[in-house]
Amino acid sequence: MWCQYKREQHLADLQMLDRILYSQQRALDELLKESEELYAEAVQSDFHLLPFNRDGPRETPPIEKYDAPDGDYLDVSKKW
Incomplete structure (x- = not known):
């Protein structure tokens, strides 16, 4: 029902x-x-x-002494 409503709303917007x-x-x-x-x-x-x-730097400078996470992955899926 919601998807039909949103589709009709989108089509009405396009027609407008x-x-x-x-x-x-x-x-x-x-x-x-x-x-x-x-x-x-x-x-x-x-x-x-x-x-x-546009004022200011175009790129953000790196944060000094910031230890970036290395992207460790912790698997929390259930084991069956």
């Missing part, structure tokens, strides 16, 4: 996204018919909407 993308493409097509300059401005990315700054 399809409708949104279709409407957006129709609006852009109409804008292109009206003005190529406005269309060119509309399809450009706005990098100020989601600012992203």
Whole structure:
């Protein structure tokens, strides 16, 4: 029952996204018919909407005097 509900929810989300993308493409097509300059401005990315700054080290330095576990395996399965 839960998997059917989640499947229907997923399909509904996909249909909604399809409708949104279709409407957006129709609006852009109409804008292109009206003005190529406005269309060119509309399809450009706005990098100020989601600012992203990278500061600091790109990698984490190793911890000094850290004894890393060697990955010992303890078998806890039952013996029959």
